[in-house]
Amino acid sequence: MKIGVVHLEILAITDDRHSVKELASIILKINKRIDYVHIRDKSKSVRELVFLLELLEEGGVEKRKIVLHDRLDLALIMGIPNIHLPGHGLPVKPVRERFPFMRIGCSVHSFKEACEAERDGANYVLYGHIYETNCKQGKTPKGLKELQEIKMKLDLPVYAIGGITPDKLAEIKKANTEGIAVMSGIFSAKNPEEAVLQYFQMCKEKTNEQLL
Amino acid sequence: MKIGVVHLEILAITDDRHSVKELASIILKINKRIDYVHIRDKSKSVRELVFLLELLEEGGVEKRKIVLHDRLDLALIMGIPNIHLPGHGLPVKPVRERFPFMRIGCSVHSFKEACEAERDGANYVLYGHIYETNCKQGKTPKGLKELQEIKMKLDLPVYAIGGITPDKLAEIKKANTEGIAVMSGIFSAKNPEEAVLQYFQMCKEKTNEQLL
Numbered sequence: 001m002k003i004g005v006v007h008l009e010i011l012a013i014t015d016d017r018h019s020v021k022e023l024a025s026i027i028l029k030i031n032k033r034i035d036y037v038h039i040r041d042k043s044k045s046v047r048e049l050v051f052l053l054e055l056l057e058e059g060g061v062e063k064r065k066i067v068l069h070d071r072l073d074l075a076l077i078m079g080i081p082n083i084h085l086p087g088h089g090l091p092v093k094p095v096r097e098r099f100p101f102m103r104i105g106c107s108v109h110s111f112k113e114a115c116e117a118e119r120d121g122a123n124y125v126l127y128g129h130i131y132e133t134n135c136k137q138g139k140t141p142k143g144l145k146e147l148q149e150i151k152m153k154l155d156l157p158v159y160a161i162g163g164i165t166p167d168k169l170a171e172i173k174k175a176n177t178e179g180i181a182v183m184s185g186i187f188s189a190k191n192p193e194e195a196v197l198q199y200f201q202m203c204k205e206k207t208n209e210q211l212l
Numbered sequence: 213m214k215i216g217v218v219h220l221e222i223l224a225i226t227d228d229r230h231s232v233k234e235l236a237s238i239i240l241k242i243n244k245r246i247d248y249v250h251i252r253d254k255s256k257s258v259r260e261l262v263f264l265l266e267l268l269e270e271g272g273v274e275k276r277k278i279v280l281h282d283r284l285d286l287a288l289i290m291g292i293p294n295i296h297l298p299g300h301g302l303p304v305k306p307v308r309e310r311f312p313f314m315r316i317g318c319s320v321h322s323f324k325e326a327c328e329a330e331r332d333g334a335n336y337v338l339y340g341h342i343y344e345t346n347c348k349q350g351k352t353p354k355g356l357k358e359l360q361e362i363k364m365k366l367d368l369p370v371y372a373i374g375g376i377t378p379d380k381l382a383e384i385k386k387a388n389t390e391g392i393a394v395m396s397g398i399f400s401a402k403n404p405e406e407a408v409l410q411y412f413q414m415c416k417e418k419t420n421e422q423l424l
Contacts, residue, residue: 045300046282070258072285077306088257094289 008203009035009179015187016041024055029193033200040069096121118156129162144175151176169202220415221247221391227399228253236267241405245412252281308333330368341374363388381414
C-alpha cells in the first residue's frame with residue numbers, strides 16, 4: 001500500500017440564476033480553486049454571454065478554464081477552447097471532424113452512451129446524476145456502479161455530476177473518475193467562495209487511497 | 213423610356229409554426245419560386261434543425277438558397293453559406309473577420325443601423341417593418357421613405373420586410389430595393405405554394421418602369 005494523492009478536478013457549472021455582472025463576480029471569486037467553469041446560462045442571449053466573457057477576460061480568468069455550453073460559434077469567435085454539446089445540440093462527430101482543435105464534452109447517462117461519445121471523439125463526458133438532486137427530481141439517481149464500469153472499460157475522462165456534496169467526495173474518489181461537476185452546490189450556495197473551498201479541500205487533499 | 217424588367221428577390225422566412233416534416237414539405241413545394249429560405253424556427257432544437265436540413269438536402273434544395281438564423285455553428289457544420297445574425301446574437305464584425313467566406317445578413321431599423329451593418333461587413337440587411345403586420349403589433353410601420361434613403365446613399369443590398377402583400381410590390385419596386393422578405397404571407401398562408409406564386413408573378417414580371 002502506497003500513500004498517494006488522488007486529485008479530483010472541479011468543474012463548476014453556472015445555474016442561470018444570476019445577472020451577468022453577479023455571475024462574473026462569483027466566477028472571479030472562485031476562479032483560483034476550480035479547474036473549469038462551464039457557462040450554462042441558457043436564458044441569456046449570445047450578446048449577454050459575449051459581455052460575460054469580456055468581464056471574465058478583464059478579470060484575468062484564463063480562456064482554457066472556460067467551457068461554453070452549446071454555442072460552438074460563440075466559442076470560436078471568442079477564442080474559448082472548450083465546448084459542451086448537449087443532447088439536443090450539435091452532434092459530437094461532425095464537430096470533432098470540422099474543429100479538431102476544440103476540447104469537446106458531452107453528457108452521458110449510461111455505459112452505452114459513454115462508448116458512443118468516445119467513438120465520436122468526445123474529450124470527456126459528464127456522467128450522472130449520481131445522487132439525488134433538485135435538478136432531476138423524480139428520477140432515480142444512478143449511483144457509482146456504472147461509472148466504475150465506464151472507468152474500467154474506457155479511456156474516456158469522466159466527471160461525476162448530480163447532487164455531489166463535499167461529504168460524498170471520499171466515495172467518489174474510489175470510482176477513479178477524473179473529477180466532479182457541481183452546479184447548485186456552488187452557484188446556488190449562499191457563499192459560493194466558501195462552498196468552493198470545501199470542495200477544493202476534499203478534492204485536492206492527500207489521501208491514503210491504495211494505488212494499484 | 214425603356215421597357216425594362218425590375219426583379220425583386222424573394223426571401224421566405226419560416227414562422228416557427230410547423231413540425232420539421234411539415235416545414236420541409238412546404239419548403240420543397242415553394243423552393244423553385246423563391247430565392248432564399250431563411251430558417252428562423254427559434255423553438256426548434258439544433259438537433260431538429262439538423263434533421264430539417266437533411267430533409268431539404270434529400271429533397272434537392274440547394275444549400276446556397278438556405279439562410280440559417282443565429283446559429284453560425286450549425287451553418288458551418290452543415291455547409292450552409294448564409295447566416296442571419298439577430299441583434300441579440302453574434303456581432304457582425306468578428307464573424308466577418310473570422311469567417312470571411314460567409315454571406316452575412318442582419319436586421320436594421322434605421323439608416324444609422326444600415327450604415328453600421330455596412331461598415332461591419334454585412335452582405336445584406338432586412339429593413340422594416342414597412343407595413344403593419346401582426347408580428348409587430350402596436351409599433352408604427354416605417355413605410356418606404358427611409359428605405360429609399362438607404363438605397364440612395366449605401367451600396368448595401370436591402371430586403372424590405374413587414375406586412376408585404378403581393379398588392380404592395382409595385383410600390384416597393386420603386387424603392388430600388390433588392391428584394392422582399394416574407395414570413396406569414398407565405399408560411400402562415402392556407403396554401404403556401406399558391407401564395408408564393410402570387411409573390412413570384414409580381415416580383416419577376418416585366419414592368420414598364422423607367423430605367424435610368
